[in-house]
Amino acid sequence: MLENLIKFFVYETKGHITKIQLVKFLYLADLYSVKWTGKQLTELDWYYYKHGPWHEDIDMALERMNGKEICQELEGRVKFIKLGVEAGKTEDLNLPRSLMLMLDNIRREWAGSGSDKLNQLLEYVYETAPMVAVKCTYEPEEKVKLNLQKEREKLNEELGL
Template sequence: MLDKLIKYFAYATKGHITKIQLIRFLYLADLYSVKWTGKQLTELNWYYYHLSPWHQDINTALDKMNGKEISIETEYNTVLIKLGEKAKTIDDLQLPLSLKLILDNIRREWAGTGQDKIKELLDYVYTTAPMVEVKDKYKPEEKVKLNLQLEREKLVSELN
């Protein structure tokens, strides 16, 4: 599923997405899935690392797709995820409509260029329950597992 989500966000943004945005989009996709269904979309064990949600498997997946479905380029110290020669369409991914709606909401809300848009995204991610729990307790270089279930627990408590 990780590969499909990466492709979805690359295709949906027409290759106008930074690596920072992509990782946060993947985190939000898993987080929202846990929040509403209790289950993640991917099998990633998300970590707080260098002040952000992170997992090494994202880098591995990107490296594997580079030059095929996506193209990784660096411009002015920013890593961009662009469309590769073998990029297809969102429909080729055969994702359920309900999932596409969730992913498209993330893209619409947080995609865009410019430092202001990225800052808004980062600020939002830092307010999610898993990040709030760890961000002030650990050093940036420490890897700390994030508990995505905290977001679901927050929702349940708000609904009660």
């Protein structure tokens, strides 16, 4: 599922997405899935690391796909994830319609260039329940597991369940 989610976001942004944005989009996809269904989309054990959500499997998936479905290009200090020579279409991923709608909502809300858009995305991600639970008690250099269920617990609390 991880590679399909990466492809979805890269294809739908037409390759105009930074690695930072992509990682945050993947985190939000898993987070929203847990929030509403209680289950993650991916098998990732998300970590708080270097100020944000992260998992090494994302880097490995990007390396496997690099030069094929996607291409990683460094422009200055920013790594962009662009369309590769074997890039397909979103429809080829055979994702359920409901999932595609959720993913597209993430893309529409947070895709775009410029530091303002990125800062808004980072601010939003850092205020999610799993991030709030760890960011004040751990150092950015520490690798601390994030509990995505905290977001579901927050929703249940808000709904009085």
